[in-house]
Amino acid sequence: MSCRRALFLGRFQPFHNGHLEALKWILEREPEVVLAIGSAQYSHSFRNPFTVGERLEMIQAVLRAENLADRVMVSVVPDTDNEHSLWVRLVVSWSPCFDKVYTNDPLSQLLFREEGFQVEGIPFHEREVLEGTRIRKLMAEGGDWEKYVHPRVAEIIKRIRGDARIAELYRLSPA
């Protein structure tokens, strides 16, 4: 039976304006969305600087500010690394019911299709600037990153000194 809900998957390190545009685009097509925060167990690296709790806080703040909270549920899913056959089952059991998946990650697309899910890509919005890696680099270098995230996200990052954390992590290991 269909639950008429779509999964939007990502690491959201941090949740930026490209993710918000993607979410709004999906909500034009689907009645409800499960936003799944992946790689939940990772933090404090340049690629994954924020904890899952910090990412959850950023996303909830944006959902409330944009009046999207009544149509979006958030779930949290750890990576199983190379145990790919377990991962889709983990996403399913740790998330509210969904029957369609939106992601541009080719491996996630493959894994969900193999399990029988309908999978769709998401059109990129201003990808030349709205890319997590680029925004984290701007933070590491003291550049102007704030305009690429929602004001509520910027507030949280500044409160937790996330930009200073990323600068330090980049200095330790820029990969």
Ligand SMILES: Nc1ncnc2c1ncn2[C@@H]1O[C@H](COP(=O)(O)OP(=O)(O)OP(=O)(O)O)[C@@H](O)[C@H]1O
């Ligand atoms: N500017 C954007 N417009 C539309 N979709 C986007 C944009 N940026 C990311 N996405 C999509 O959102 C999902 C989650 O992305 P993810 O958390 O990996 O962010 P990212 O910007 O690609 O970050 P990173 O550079 O850290 O990998 C992916 O399917 C990704 O393709």
Ligand SMILES: NC(=O)c1ccc[n+]([C@@H]2O[C@H](COP(=O)(O)O)[C@@H](O)[C@H]2O)c1
């Ligand atoms: N076996 C696994 O752990 C596995 C496989 C494919 C994707 N994933 C996760 O799915 C998410 C995909 O989101 P991104 O678009 O941010 O890459 C990431 O968190 C990625 O680690 C995990």
